[in-house]
Amino acid sequence: xxxxxxxxxxxxxxxxxxxxxxxxxxxxxxxxxxxxxxxxxxxxxxxxxxxxxxxxxxxxxxxxxxxxxxxxxxxxxxxxxxxxxxxxxxxxxxxxxxxxxxxxxxxxxxxxxxxxxxxxxxxxxxxxxxxxxxxxxxxxxxxxxx
Numbered sequence: 001x002x003x004x005x006x007x008x009x010x011x012x013x014x015x016x017x018x019x020x021x022x023x024x025x026x027x028x029x030x031x032x033x034x035x036x037x038x039x040x041x042x043x044x045x046x047x048x049x050x051x052x053x054x055x056x057x058x059x060x061x062x063x064x065x066x067x068x069x070x071x072x073x074x075x076x077x078x079x080x081x082x083x084x085x086x087x088x089x090x091x092x093x094x095x096x097x098x099x100x101x102x103x104x105x106x107x108x109x110x111x112x113x114x115x116x117x118x119x120x121x122x123x124x125x126x127x128x129x130x131x132x133x134x135x136x137x138x139x140x141x142x143x144x145x146x
C-alpha cells in the first residue's frame with residue numbers, strides 16, 4: 001500500500017502538535033509569588049503594538065485561570081482602558097525586575113484611564129478579582145514564563 005504525500009504531511013503535523021508545549025496544553029504563563037505560595041495564570045502574549053491595542057476587546061468570556069500578558073519591551077507609563085471590553089478585569093502592573101507595582105480593577109466599557117503610580121514593563125490582565133483571590137498584591141514577585 002502506498003502512502004500519499006498529504007497523508008504523511010498530516011501525520012507529521014499532528015506529531016509536531018502533540019509533542020510541542022502548546023500541543024500539550026502548556027504555553028506562556030505568569031507565576032506570582034505571594035509570600036506563601038506560587039500561583040500561575042495562563043496568558044496570551046500581546047507584544048506588538050497591534051496586539052496591545054486590541055488586548056481583550058470583543059471577548060465574551062475569559063477562562064478562570066487565564067489572562068493576557070502585555071509586554072512592552074521597555075518601561076512605559078501608558079494607561080489602560082476598557083473600550084469594547086465586556087469582561088470585568090483586574091490588571092497587575094509589573095516592573096522589569098518582576099515586582100508587582102500595583103493592581104487595579106477595571107469595569108466593562110469604562111473609558112477612564114487606569115495606570116500605576118510609575119513606569120512598568122509588563123501588565124497582566126485577568127478576570128476581576130483573580131489577584132485578590134490568589135493573595136497577590138503590590139510588592140509580590142512575578143515570573144514571566146514564555
